[in-house]
Amino acid sequence: MSEISKPGNFITQIIDKDNESGKHGGNVMTRFPPEPNGYLHIGHAKSICLNFGIAERFNGKCNLRFDDTNPEKESLEYINSIKKDVQWLGFEWNEEPKFASNYFDQLFDFAVQLIKLEKAYVCKLNADEMREYRGTLKEPGKNSPYRDTSAEENLALFMQMKNGDFADGEMVLRAKIDMASPNINMRDPIIYRIRHVHHHQTGDKWCVYPMYDFTHCLSDAMENITHSICTLEFQDHRPLYDWVLDTLGTAHPQQIEFARLNLNYTVTSKRKLKQLVDEKHVEGWDDPRMSTISGLRRRGYTANSIRNFCERIGVTKSDGTVDLGMLEHAIREDLDQNANRAMAVLNPIKVTLTNYPEDKQEIFTVNNHPKNTDAGTRQVPFSKNLFIDAADFAEVPPKKWKRLTLDSAVRLRGGYVITCDKAIKDDNGDVVELLCRYDENTLGVNPEGYKPKGVIHWVSATHAVTAEVRLYDRLFNEAAPDANHEGKTFLDFINKDSLVILTNAKLEPSLKQAEKGKGFQFEREGYFCRDLESEGMVFNRTVTLRDSWAKIEAKG
Template identity: 50%
Template structure:
C-alpha cells in the first residue's frame, strides 16, 4: 500500500494488530437533505478508501431521521456521487429507518433501566434548565416519573396521541456535566410528518446522537469517522453503547478536520439559497462545489480523489486554496485530452492569394503526450481567427498578427496582413491577408520566415458553430459571506463560437483542450449534434491570482492569526467558556462559536444584540460575517451602527418583513450612514412582497415571455424552475419572498 500514513490509518492498523477487530468496517452516513459536495467527496474517499486499503468494506447509510427535510432525489444524488467517484458499497446500502424498530427497542430498554424518561417541558424550558458553561443545569421535575408512566407515555407518543413538541424522550445522565451535551440529551422527538420510506408508520423519530451510534453497532461498524464538529457528541455516543451493555465488538468514533475551500461555500443552507433563489441553474450548476456540478463541468473523479489525497487528513480545521483543486483537474486532463482549434470571438480573414481548398494533417496530441491520433483540418481562402490575435497598434511584446508582423496559423501556413477593413464606427470587421505557399507547417516549410507565435483558426466554410460556456469562480471574495459576494462574471455564454469540424463529426473525445483557451467538456444535458454546447472545465493556467492582484489597489488588513507553528493556537480558559456556551447553550455551529469566542469585541457585540432580541443563530451569523468585515476596514469606535441596530435588522428578517437578501442591502446602507434599519426599509420601500396576489401577475408575465423554457420544463427539464424563480426575484429587485415565489411558480408550470 503506497498511501501516505495518516492518523486514522495508524489507529486502524493498531486495532488490527491488537486483534480488536477481525475486519475493518467503515460507513459513509450522509443525511439525504441536499446534494453532496466536495466536502462529502473527502469523507467518501476517507471511509471507502480505508475500508479498501485494509480489505474491509464500507457501508453507505442514509441518515434519514428527519422526515421534514429529506427526499428520494437526494438519496439518488448521493448514490450517484459515490459511484461516480469509483466506489462500490456492494450489498451494503442501508437506511437508519431500517433500524427504527430496533432503535425503539433500545429506547424501551433505557427507560426500563431508569436511564431515560419522558419530559414534558417546552423547548424554551429545556434550554433554560440546561444551565450554562459556568452553572450546572437543573433536572426537569418530569424526570421523577415512574418507569411505568414513562413506558406508557412513550408508547402513546409512538401512537401519535400527542402534538409535535408536547413531549420528548431524554437520557438521564448528568445535569452538571462539563460537556453540556451530556446534560440529559434528547433521544426522541415527536414529528407528525410523512417519511419518504417509512410512510406514516412512525410519529416519533430518534435524534441523530441516539440513532447514529446504534446504527453503527447494528451494522458492525468498527471505526465511525466524523468531522470535528461532532467531537463533543462522542461522549453521548460512548454513553449510549456502554449503558446498554451491548455485546462487543462495538464501534468507536474518531474525528477529522472538515474541508474548507476559499472562494467557495459548502453550507447546505447557503447552497439551497443559491438554488432556490435562482442564482444558479440547479444543484448541478457547474459553478457549484456539488459533485453533480463538478461532474457537469467536466471535472474527473480521478482528479478529485487526487486532490483529496493531496490535502491529507488533518486534526485541525484550515482553508484549502481552490487553486490546488484546479491544479489537480488541469494536471489530470493534460496527458489525456486531444488538442483542437476553436475560435471564441471570430474575426474574418480573407487570404487573397489563395484559391481552392485543402486538408491539413494535424495530430491531436503534442509530442510529450504518449498518445496517438490525428485528424484533417479543412483550409480555405476565408478563415476565422480570434479578434485579439490581431492588433493594429500592438503593445510592446505583442507577438501575434499586426500590419507589420506575420504569424503562423497553427498546423498551417504563415500569413501577413495586407489591409484592414473597418465599418463606419471604426471597428475592424475583416483582414485582407496573403499566405506564403512554401511556409506550410512541418518539414515542408522552406520559406525561411521567422515568426514568434502560432494562433488558432478555423475555415469559414467548414467550421461548426457551437455554444461555449465560460465558467469562473462563483464568488469574487476569498471568504464569501453571502449572495452579495457573488461574482457577476462567473458565467459568460458565447453563442457564436466556431470549432474545427472533426470535433463534432468524429467525436474523438468528450473533453478537449481548445488550444490557447483552456479545457472544455461537452455538456451532458444540453449538447446535441444540431446545437453543440461546451463547458469550460478549467483554464490552461491559474489566471485568477493575477486578476485578483491587478484589481487590488491597497493591501487589506489581515485577520488575527490563530495558528502557532502550523497548529491552531489553544483557547484561553475564558475563550473555552464562551465557546462551550455558544455551541451547547445557544446551539451555534463550531466555526461561528470559535470566531466569537476568540474575538472579545465581537462576542460583546453579539451579547448586546442578543439582549435586545433573542435570536442567537441569525444574530451570530451577521456579527461574524458583516460586522467582522466592517471591522477589517475601520476601528471599533468608528462603526456607525450599534448592536441594537443589528437586533432590529434580525427582528425584521424573523418577521418576514424583509428577505435575507434585502437585509444585506439594508446593512450596507446602515454601515455607511448609521441610520436605523427600520427607517431604511421604510424610506427605500424594501418590505418583502409575500402576497401571492402581487407576485402572480409578475410570474404570469415571465412565463408568457419564455414559452421555449416553459415547453422544456414541461418536457421534463425541471431544473428550469430555478430560472423562472430567478427572473421573478430579479424583476422585483429581490423583494419577492423566495418561498412564496417557488410555490407559485411550481403551481403555474404544472
C-alpha cells in the same frame, strides 16, 4: 497509485495498531453516512475517499448508509444523486445501501430499554423552556421537572407518542445523563421527537423519529462498524456516542474525528447551497459553479482529479483552509495528460486569404495530443475563409506582441504562415474582417528570410460549427464568503462574472462528435467539455490554462 501503496495518515496508523493488537479480529468496516437532504459537495468527496479508501487499503468493507431521520428535508432525488456521486467517484459500497430507517424498530426498542433502565424520560417542556433549562457554556443546566417521572409512566407516554396521540413538539424523549455536565451535549439530550410526516422509506408507519446522535452510534453498532470516521464537529458528541453504546451494552465502534475540508472562495454548507438553488442565484444543484460533486462533474472535473486532490490535501486533526487553486491544479494536471486538443475560436473575426483559390480546400492531419502519440490524429479542414480570435489581432500592438498585426506574419496552428495586409472596419470602427495572404511554401516549415512571431489557432469558416460556450469562473470573489463580514452575507460576494455566455463561438468540425462530459483542451483557451444536460453544441469551460486568480491575489 494503489490504495495499499499510498502514504498513510493518523487514522491508518490507528488501524495499523488495532490490527497488530488483534482488535476487531483484524477486520475493518467503515461507513459513509450522508443525510439525504441535499446534494453532496467537495467536502463529502474527502469523506467518501477516506472511508472507502481505508476499506480498500485494509481489504475491508464500507457501507453506504443514509441517515434518514428527518423526512421533512429529505427526498428520493437526494438519495439517487448521492448514489450516483459515490459510484462516479469509483467506489462500490458493501451489499445494498443501508438506511437508518431500516433500524427504526430496533432503535425504538433501544429507547424503551433506556426508559426501563431509568436512563431516559419523556419531557413536556416546550422549546423555549428547554433552552432556559439547558444552561450555557459557563453555567450548568437545571433538571427538567419531568426528569424523575417513573419508568412505567414514561413507557406509557412513549407508547402514546408512537401511536400518534400527541401533536408535533408536545413532548420529546430525552436521555437522562447530567444537566451539570461541562459538555452541553450531555445535558439530557433529546433522542426522540414527534413528527407527523410521511417518510420516503417507511411511509406513514412512524410519527416519532430518533435524533441523529442516538441513531448514528446504534446504526454503527448494528452494522458492526469498526471505525466510525467523522469530522471534527462531532468530537464533542463522542461522549454521547460512547454513553449510548455503553449504557445499552452493544458493540462499540471507535469514533475517530478528522478535520473537514474548508476550501476558500467556496461555501459547502448544505443550507447555503440550498439557498443558492432556491433563490435562483444558480441554475440548480448541478450548476457548474457549485461546489457539489454533480456541479463539478458537469463542469468537466474528472473523478480521478477529485480523488487525487483529496489524497494530496491529506487527513489531519486540525482545521485549516485549502486553496481552491489546489483543486484547479488537480484538474489541469489530469486534463493536460489525458484531454485531446482541439481548436475553437471563442470571439471570431473573419480572415480572408486573398491569394488562396476560391474553390480550393485542404485537409490537415493534426495530432490530438502533443505528447501522447496513442491519442492519434484528426482531420482539420482548411479553406480561403477562416476565423481567428479577435484577441489575436491588434492594429497597434503592445510591446512583445506575438500575434497578428498589420504587415506582420504569424503561423496558423498546424497550417500555413499568413501575413495581414488590411483590416476592414464597420461603421462603428470595429474590425470585422482581415485581408491576409498565405505562403504556400510554409506548410510545416518556417519561411525563408523571415520568421513568424507567434502561432495562433483558427477554424475554417466554411466548415466551422457554431456553438454556445459558457465561461465559468469562481462563484465568489471573496476568499472566505461565509465568514463573519459585518453587515454582509455570503450572497454579497457572488462573482457577477462567474458565468459569461458566448453564443457565436466557432469550433472545428471534429467537435461535432464530442462525447458529453469528455474534456478537451481548446488550444490557447483552456479546458472545456460538452455540457451533460444541454441539447446541441454547448461547451462549458472547466478551468483556464493558468491560474489567473493567483495574479489577482498577488496584485491585491
